[in-house]
Amino acid sequence: xxxxxxxxxxxxxxxxxxxxxxxxxxxxxxxxxxxxxxxxxxxxxxxxxxxxxxxxxxxxxxxxxxxxxxxxxxxxxxxxxxxxxxxxxxxxxxxxxxxxxxxxxxxxxxxxxxxxxxxxxxxxxxxxxxxxxxxxxxxxxxxxxxxxxxxxxxxxxxxxxxxxxxxxxxxxxxxxxxxxxxxxxxxxxxxxxxxxxxxxxxxxxxxxxxxxxxxxxxxxxxxxxxxxxxxxxxxxxxxxxxxxxxxxxxxxxxxxxxxxxxxxxxxxxxxxxxxxxxxxxxxxxxxxxxxxxxxxxxxxxxxxxxxxxxxxxxxxxxxxxxxxxxxxxxxxxxxx
Amino acid sequence: xxxxxxxxxxxxxxxxxxxxxxxxxxxxxxxxxxxxxxxxxxxxxxxxxxxxxxxxxxxxxxxxxxxxxxxxxxxxxxxxxxxxxxxxxxxxxxxxxxxxxxxxxxxxxxxxxxxxxxxxxxxxxxxxxxxxxxxxxxxxxxxxxxxxxxxxxxxxxxxxxxxxxxxxxxxxxxxxxxxxxxxxxxxxxxxxxxxxxxxxxxxxxxxxxxxxxxxxxxxxxxxxxxxxxxxxxxxxxxxxxxxxxxxxxxxxxxxxxxxxxxxxxxxxxxxxxxxxxxxxxxxxxxxxxxxxxxxxxxxxxxxxxxxxxxxxxxxxxxxxxxxxxxxxxxxxxxxx
Numbered sequence: 001x002x003x004x005x006x007x008x009x010x011x012x013x014x015x016x017x018x019x020x021x022x023x024x025x026x027x028x029x030x031x032x033x034x035x036x037x038x039x040x041x042x043x044x045x046x047x048x049x050x051x052x053x054x055x056x057x058x059x060x061x062x063x064x065x066x067x068x069x070x071x072x073x074x075x076x077x078x079x080x081x082x083x084x085x086x087x088x089x090x091x092x093x094x095x096x097x098x099x100x101x102x103x104x105x106x107x108x109x110x111x112x113x114x115x116x117x118x119x120x121x122x123x124x125x126x127x128x129x130x131x132x133x134x135x136x137x138x139x140x141x142x143x144x145x146x147x148x149x150x151x152x153x154x155x156x157x158x159x160x161x162x163x164x165x166x167x168x169x170x171x172x173x174x175x176x177x178x179x180x181x182x183x184x185x186x187x188x189x190x191x192x193x194x195x196x197x198x199x200x201x202x203x204x205x206x207x208x209x210x211x212x213x214x215x216x217x218x219x220x221x222x223x224x225x226x227x228x229x230x231x232x233x234x235x236x237x238x239x240x241x242x243x244x245x246x247x248x249x250x251x252x253x254x255x256x257x258x259x260x261x262x263x264x265x266x267x268x269x270x271x272x273x274x275x276x277x278x279x280x281x282x283x284x285x286x287x288x289x290x291x292x293x294x295x296x297x298x299x300x301x302x303x304x305x306x307x308x309x310x311x312x313x314x315x316x317x318x319x320x321x322x323x324x325x326x327x328x329x330x331x332x333x334x335x336x
Numbered sequence: 337x338x339x340x341x342x343x344x345x346x347x348x349x350x351x352x353x354x355x356x357x358x359x360x361x362x363x364x365x366x367x368x369x370x371x372x373x374x375x376x377x378x379x380x381x382x383x384x385x386x387x388x389x390x391x392x393x394x395x396x397x398x399x400x401x402x403x404x405x406x407x408x409x410x411x412x413x414x415x416x417x418x419x420x421x422x423x424x425x426x427x428x429x430x431x432x433x434x435x436x437x438x439x440x441x442x443x444x445x446x447x448x449x450x451x452x453x454x455x456x457x458x459x460x461x462x463x464x465x466x467x468x469x470x471x472x473x474x475x476x477x478x479x480x481x482x483x484x485x486x487x488x489x490x491x492x493x494x495x496x497x498x499x500x501x502x503x504x505x506x507x508x509x510x511x512x513x514x515x516x517x518x519x520x521x522x523x524x525x526x527x528x529x530x531x532x533x534x535x536x537x538x539x540x541x542x543x544x545x546x547x548x549x550x551x552x553x554x555x556x557x558x559x560x561x562x563x564x565x566x567x568x569x570x571x572x573x574x575x576x577x578x579x580x581x582x583x584x585x586x587x588x589x590x591x592x593x594x595x596x597x598x599x600x601x602x603x604x605x606x607x608x609x610x611x612x613x614x615x616x617x618x619x620x621x622x623x624x625x626x627x628x629x630x631x632x633x634x635x636x637x638x639x640x641x642x643x644x645x646x647x648x649x650x651x652x653x654x655x656x657x658x659x660x661x662x663x664x665x666x667x668x669x670x671x672x
Binding site: 010013030031033034035037038039040041045047048049050051052053054055058059078080081083084086090092093094095096123125126127128129130131132133134135137139141143151153154155223224227230235265267 | 348349366369372373374375376379381382383384385387388389390391393394395416419420422426428429430431432451461462463464466467468469470472473477479487489490491544559560563565567571575605612643652
């Protein structure tokens with residue numbers, strides 16, 4: 001866009017120039033003035049591609065802070081790249097905006113997006129901005145790189161492998177309940193820090209890109225936990241044609257989730273089957289366990305061993321303290 | 337997904353398995369059961385990336401045939417890849433569906449998408465399917481390849497280059513008017529074939545991928561015409577810091593558009609400034625003109641010389657039969 005020629009700028013061009021061009025720092029983005037971006041792949045790599053969409057009123061609240069909406073949209077994609085063992089390289093943003101969205105919202109949105117693009121080394125390469133009569137809808141396609149044929153898939157888990165998970169499970173699902181009904185925090189006897197922790201974990205995933213390289217080197221299978229640990233580990237088991245036994249007492253919980261579950265034990269099911277964790281569940285051969293744990297520790301990512309893979313009919317089983325399987329009403333979150 | 341384990345399948349999984357897995361024929365798509373796809377770039381290539389979103393009620397009518405909606409969503413992206421001189425390699429689909437969408441719609445949508453993915457050699461590699469309270473919203477990110485550092489940009493036009501355009505201009509903008517008001521076809525005295533031609537051109541772009549390699553070899557600059565020839569060539573001029581003179585009588589029109597404009601000469605402005613052409617406008621050094629024309633002819637793509645690039649203040653100018661510049665109220669289409 002030539003600044004001397006304002007009559008050739010449409011409203012969309014102005015919006016892009018003002019809010020998104022400052023983020024397009026990668027030379028392949030061509031300052032967002034071309035039809036397409038370019039990416040020059042390093043020799044010997046595979047490109048890992050993922051796309052995730054977020055819809056206002058479905059995946060976030062319309063009045064969530066716009067910077068966190070932008071960050072969440074990027075982070076749910078970064079989480080996929082992390083689980084596959086790849087290094088983020090760039091992303092494209094497709095943004096459908098209703099007429100009521102103002103400058104302040106866009107400025108905050110772009111600020112959040114730019115901060116995370118820089119923090120995670122994942123540059124904005126291009127995008128499209130359109131009008132919608134519906135809610136704000138964002139779709140991000142992110143891509144990363146890794147040495148050829150080394151993507152960590154879902155299908156590599158083998159009998160005897162250990163099951164590990166990053167971070168803590170269930171915070172976001174419980175945080176969503178608190179976000180919907182603030183009084184629930186009192187019923188659960190959460191202190192303000194615990195309440196804020198759960199809400200924050202729903203608003204803003206913490207993708208585990210710091211542990212991606214360790215997963216690539218040691219894990220036999222991995223996926224990100226976005227639709228609940230129960231359902232997602234079940235999918236990994238189905239893809240690998242194995243069973244997983246997970247000790248329910250071994251599943252890592254935050255102080256806040258532990259307190260909520262102590263107040264209402266039925267919330268354990270919510271924690272294990274709710275969505276939006278954006279942690280990584282992985283399997284690792286027993287002989288690689290210590291190396292993976294050491295690398296994760298060095299990367300500053302908590303990694304907890306929670307179970308074991310068995311050669312059996314595919315499925316995942318939560319076992320209580322005495323080894324008895326637990327059954328859930330709905331193993332996985334789905335909007336459909 | 338393991339078919340023996342239906343209880344681990346969510347509604348989204350079933351939808352993907354039923355309608356989209358049959359399209360995921362590329363090995364990098366991993367049958368859509370993983371978090372991400374892989375693409376192994378051939379040696380010495382750049383990846384060209386583009387994303388375009390379509391919103392129901394904004395970019396298509398809610399009652400348009402679902403197979404053409406799918407095709408249009410892919411083709412508008414293919415059009416960008418063509419204009420940049422790249423060969424399509426694959427795409428990811430993000431699909432937000434309102435609750436009312438049924439099996440029949442999805443079946444037709446997937447059928448149309450699969451037919452074009454095959455016809456254009458652009459494989460479905462991955463996607464995301466989400467719920468929305470708004471209209472059907474599709475975002476496609478497509479990528480292609482080309483030899484390193486050979487993408488045809490917007491900024492390479494030089495004084496003396498000739499301006500060429502593929503196909504015919506204005507059909508889709510006029511087709512949209514016919515689509516909105518069927519009686520208009522009578523006022524324009526179109527015969528049924530002419531009427532159907534305009535409507536079809538709005539429904540279903542014809543991306544010019546067949547001429548991509550010729551553009552890559554000979555064009556100095558190119559872009560796809562999606563927001564009107566006037567505005568888009570203006571953008572190319574701004575990016576190249578040049579002016580373009582286009583003879584209005586040289587702009588290629590279909591029989592149908594010629595008839596409509598003969599009935600109402602004011603429609604010429606609609607044809608030149610309306611959107612959705614999805615043709616390619618390019619500039620070519622005079623010495624490469626004949627080679628480009630010959631290659632386009634061999635590829636079966638009509639290519640018409642319409643003007644010349646001048647060293648002047650950036651801008652594009654339509655000249656009438658006696659060389660007098662024409663002025664338009666709104667050079668480019670924008671939803672913003």
